[in-house]
Amino acid sequence: MLNHRSQQFFQSLQNEICLNLEAADGKEYFLEDIWKHHEEGGGTTRVLQQGAMFEKAGVNFSAITSKLTGKLADALAVLPQRIFASGISVIIHPESPMIPAGHMNLRYLELEDENAWFGGGIDLTPYYIFEEDARLFHSTLKRICDKHDVAFYPRFKQKCDEYFYLKHRNEARGIGGIFFDYLQQDLEKIFLFVQDVGKCFTDLYLAIAKKRKGEPWGGKEKEWQLIRRGRYVEFNLIYDRGTLFGLETQGRTESILVSLPPQVKWEYDVHPEPGSREKLLLDILQQPRDWTGS
DSSP: OOHHHHHHHHHHHHHHHHHHHHHHHOSOOOEEEEEEOSSEEEEEEEEEESOSSEEEEEEEEEEEEEEOOHHHHHHHTSOSOEEEEEEEEEEEEESSTTSOEEEEEEEEEEETTSOEEEEEEEEEEOSSOOHHHHHHHHHHHHHHHHHHOTTHHHHHHHHHHHHSEETTTTEESSSEEEEEEEEOSSHHHHHHHHHHHHHHHHHHHHHHHHHHTTSOOOHHHHHHHHHHHHHHHHHHHHTOHHHHHHHHTTOOHHHHGGGSOSSOOOOTTOOOOTTSHHHHHHHHHTSOOOSSOO
């Protein structure tokens, strides 16, 4: 099985991503917090805060072995048993409202009965739409998917659009990306795909972030960013499977909730002006687009 190799890859990827983000920020460095799970295993949480480019960035690695609760076993449609879970999660909340929030999660799970699978994905959450950035983001992910299976991108994009959707708001969290789960047929090939997805993240995200860091913004744009971050919080606390899995398996709460932004606002009944850039964002979030032209 792939428990040791996946764990090694995720741990190495955490180091690489942190170095790249520190170099791009140029001001702050990641603080490291090593923790142990109460049953077996643990992880490393790294957080960069109040940087020049990033208001908060969290890069988590974990590898734990735990007994599935009845609730989780039912959710996974398996018998209660021990489970090995390893993965990496990355969340980046930029200082500038012109730079989107970025998110990646990759994971490998292996049950005591040797049933195993990969899951994860990458998605982008802009506060202001730059269509060329959205096209770059999706076309890059499509190219990576096509390298492994031409059916991957349309399938995983649709799953992403469906998953990162706030039903109570009737809008997507962002412009999507790819999302996959329970990939278990030919695990060796899937592992190669997962590695390519993981290795592309920082180059792709930083290409967009560096392009937009000089865009002008002021109080109005920051206010909009804080309001939109509220939607991010709502999704993570209500729908996000990783958050719910971590809490249900009694993972480390601080590490699980590191994905939440440092500053956020909820204003009552906000409606952007017709024709504004803020309204354009909402229009797009209410109707998923094909950003690749495929």
